[in-house]
Amino acid sequence: MNLAVATFGIALLGATPALSAGFEQVMVPDPNGAPLEVGIWYPSKDPTAPQALGLFQQTVANGGAIAGRGLPLIVMSHGTGGSFEGHYDTALALADAGFVVASVTHTGDNYRDRTTVGRLENRPRHIKVLIDYMLASWQHRDAIDPSRIGMFGFSAGGFTALVAIGGTPDLTTVAPYCAAHPDEWSCRMVKERNINLAGNATGLPRAAPDWVHDPRIAAAVIASPALGYAFSAETLSAITVPIQLWRGDSDEILPHPNYAQAVYDRLAVKPEYHVVPNAGHFAFLAPCVPQLAALAPEICHDPAGFDRTAFHRQFNPAVVAFFQAKLPAH
Numbered sequence: 375m376n377l378a379v380a381t382f383g384i385a386l387l388g389a390t391p392a393l394s395a396g397f398e399q400v401m402v403p404d405p406n407g408a409p410l411e412v413g414i415w416y417p418s419k420d421p422t423a424p425q426a427l428g429l430f431q432q433t434v435a436n437g438g439a440i441a442g443r444g445l446p447l448i449v450m451s452h453g454t455g456g457s458f459e460g461h462y463d464t465a466l467a468l469a470d471a472g473f474v475v476a477s478v479t480h481t482g483d484n485y486r487d488r489t490t491v492g493r494l495e496n497r498p499r500h501i502k503v504l505i506d507y508m509l510a511s512w513q514h515r516d517a518i519d520p521s522r523i524g525m526f527g528f529s530a531g532g533f534t535a536l537v538a539i540g541g542t543p544d545l546t547t548v549a550p551y552c553a554a555h556p557d558e559w560s561c562r563m564v565k566e567r568n569i570n571l572a573g574n575a576t577g578l579p580r581a582a583p584d585w586v587h588d589p590r591i592a593a594a595v596i597a598s599p600a601l602g603y604a605f606s607a608e609t610l611s612a613i614t615v616p617i618q619l620w621r622g623d624s625d626e627i628l629p630h631p632n633y634a635q636a637v638y639d640r641l642a643v644k645p646e647y648h649v650v651p652n653a654g655h656f657a658f659l660a661p662c663v664p665q666l667a668a669l670a671p672e673i674c675h676d677p678a679g680f681d682r683t684a685f686h687r688q689f690n691p692a693v694v695a696f697f698q699a700k701l702p703a704h
Contacts, residue, residue, distance in 0.1 A: 393417040395469035396438035402507045411479040413458040415469035417441045428459045429665040440514045446522035446701045450477035453529030463660040467690035492569040495583035497534040502588050522701040524593040532599030538588050540612035543604040545571040559627045593700035597658040602633035607640040617645035618696040622653030624677045652680045
């Protein structure tokens, strides 16, 4: 963990006017699918109150007035089987620091619906749809600076971010990789769910996915990216935006070195890289509450001695500091 970056972020937070987070939940039309569930956090000076957010509770100005103009926008992509709520504490930290944050629930790949988990090309397309909405249709769109857009992605959302900023994966690498690593979590999931990432429902090869890249994204924070091995140096060469890359050194789901490390090794311009001691895969999700631990104990389990809440007191300011540095005000 780069404590200097975190300290810098805290100092910047202390230098900005006191803001709280406004919040709203919207449904964003998707021209190629069901409407997208989206949570939006943004800076506000209105009074806040505790509010339920799924199984979590957040203190926000629900529907409050937005504060500021020319605000940077961060879009968020969750991991497989997640939802827009999973990184709410990071979103709150960004909103408190003056960012607008729009986090999508990926249709067909969330905790309620996993019917299209294998259609990974939908994910970066959802991000483009979300950015289009935020800039053209959101009620506070005039407060956003379209030249200051960043992205945060975790796990499958990290894969999504890599594609959105210009990477092109080769999904034909998945079958041979899983043949060589059958006990890895992701490979077991592919087998158990009979997912053929490079084929169609009949198992026959399908046309190469239409991977959507979005040049409006100017910086990215990527944590524990899925399918890192599916990107080569050549297919990552189109990425030119700054990246802050994270992994836990005890990631049991996407183990070292074939995911985050593979991405780091193959990027031509090296990212700001953080390897978090004793952190498991789910360390980057918001700290768990008892109700979530009862429903999904696997995502609330951390290695012995790892304190997720304490880690997020460093992680969130580091994310804020990165985006403040890479998406500066004009």
